[in-house]
Amino acid sequence: MLERTIKPEPKFHLSSLYLDFLGKSPRLKNYFFSDRPSDVAPNIDEPGIDRETVCRILEKQNTDFHAKPQTFKAIDKLRKLGTLCIFSGQQPGLLGGPLLTIYKAVDIVKRAALLEKEIGRSVVPIFWIACDDHDFDEINHTFGVTRDGELEKISYAARKEQPVPVADICLSDKSAYNDLKKGAERVFGGTDFSEELMQRLLGAFAPDKCLVEAFARHMADVLPDIGLIFFSPHNKEIKTRSKGFFRQIIENFYRIKELLDESSRNLKTNEYHVQAEKKESAAHLFYHEPGRTPIHFQDDAYIVGDKKLGLPAMLDLIDTCPDKFSPDVLTRPLWQSYAFPVVAQTGGPSEIAYFCQIGKLFELFGLVQPYYYPRTSATVIEKRYEELIEKYNISLADLTGDVEQLINRFAERSFPEDVEKQISGFRENLETSYKKFAEAIKEYDPGLEQMAGQTYGKIDFALKNFEKKTFSSHKKKMQAVRGQVYRLASTLYPNRNFQDRSLNVNYFIAKYGFDVVKYIVDSLNIETTDHQLIYLSGFLNQK
DSSP states (O other), X not given: OOOOEEOOOGGGTOOHHHHHXXXXXXXXXXXXXXXXXXXHGGGOOOOSSOHHHHHHHHHHHHHHTTOOHHHHHHHHHHTSTTOEEEEEEEOOOGGGOBHHHHHHHHHHHHHXXXXXXXXXXXXEEEEEEOOSOOOGGGTSEEEEEOTTSOEEEEEOOOOOSSOOOGGGOBSOOHHHHHHHHHHHHHHHOSSTTHHHHHHHHHHHSOTTOBHHHHHHHHHHHHSOSOXXXXXXXXXXHHHHTTHHHHHHHHHTHHHHHHHHHHHHHHHHHTTOOOSOOOOTTEEEEEEESSSEEEEEEETTEEEETTEEEOHHHHHHHHHHOGGGEEEOTTTHHHHHHHHSOEEEEEEOHHHHHHHHHHTTHHHHTTOOOOEEEEOOOEEEEOHHHXXXXXXXXXXXXXXXXXXXXXXXXXXXXXSOXXXXXXXXXXXXXXXXXXXXXXXXXXXXXXXXXXXXXXXXXXXXXXXXXXHHHHHHHHHHHTHHHHHHHHHHHHHHSGGGXXXXXXXXXXXXXXXXXXXXXXXXXHHOOTTOOSEEEEETHHHHHHO
């Protein structure tokens, strides 16, 4: 019987912290202080930026992103006092990034509807495009699977001289863009849907298009009209209205450090890992001019690039140029709750670990810690791979091990029974006959006993060698099976990890059309913490 869900386990590269989070371990009460969203909602005040300003910015951004009608209805809902938000987010990945980006988006839309019923208040889903981040190497590539079943990396390998925010990166390198286009055509081409896909995909990720807008347009295009709001924090007005928050980060340097150190000690005491190990001098704020540079506090001065600033000068710089600042990974969630009325947030293993570190900072900033959900995780399985799974009785967990050992297992199972019986019978007969022979020799001349044992060892060694060669011959005849299993691993467990961390959604659109996204969206079950398996045979049967 086909697996439908898989219990999370360490073999899937999940930390003990995340597994305890999924299991609602009471040990995590040290880091997450509410048991349900309804505990959070009554304590949320109006955000630090007025709703009308935020909604005006959201309208402008989502218009630029070509968002669908339900998105603007959700923005109108946010205008009303009492409306809350649920957030997820991701960096603006190349060609849309890994599948988990789609899952995160769908996750919060479905959870928003459930939250409204649970807490009796309006809730809108907002996807935070993490574009202040400067680690371009993390997102300048994506993965698809070729027609030969090989995992292939598609890249935009433009050289960056300095770590600028992703929001400042455009697809302006002609050589890198041509390579990107060729890679996309090679991996996503040659199907009935390729022409339309490439037209729409390269329409979003067009030459000279900034990566944030390209990403958001693509997401808005491929997702159904589900009411998801996109938000880019790389916005001058949002940052200008956030200067009070940026000032708090600087003014509370010592207390932030104390609370983070306390959380790190507790995590280590509980034998959990600390996701973000920061330098003692880290001020948890970046300055952009134009490279994104971390600010440090040393010798009673703030180090901003090549400048040393005292506290008054540092605060004055924030007041004068707030748009040149952005929080780091630990203060960014606080900024989100400063700017929006956040009741809940979803996150994967790394994000949940970050959130563990910062729980006590919310009270320091006069904010309310959101309720946290695990993000939905799933593997999409095509019909041909479903058939292979059934034929060879493979589980997803099998693919976490050595693929060659898995193939050996199939080879052993399929080894011709008559040959195996003959080998086994011959070995048993040889052993029995040789023992009689050795006993007779021992009686004739006891001095030959050792030589008799050595001779049998050589015979046994030669026989085992022969058996190996026979089995090796069988394995060669199984080359077709070997190729099938490797293709299975490339698609279902690429890069030795869950599919949603690598594969790009356009791989499936190219083969099955844009309607496949709606099928995946409808199939995702947000009420389980298990990893889900979505079989596309169901999609094909609908046609």
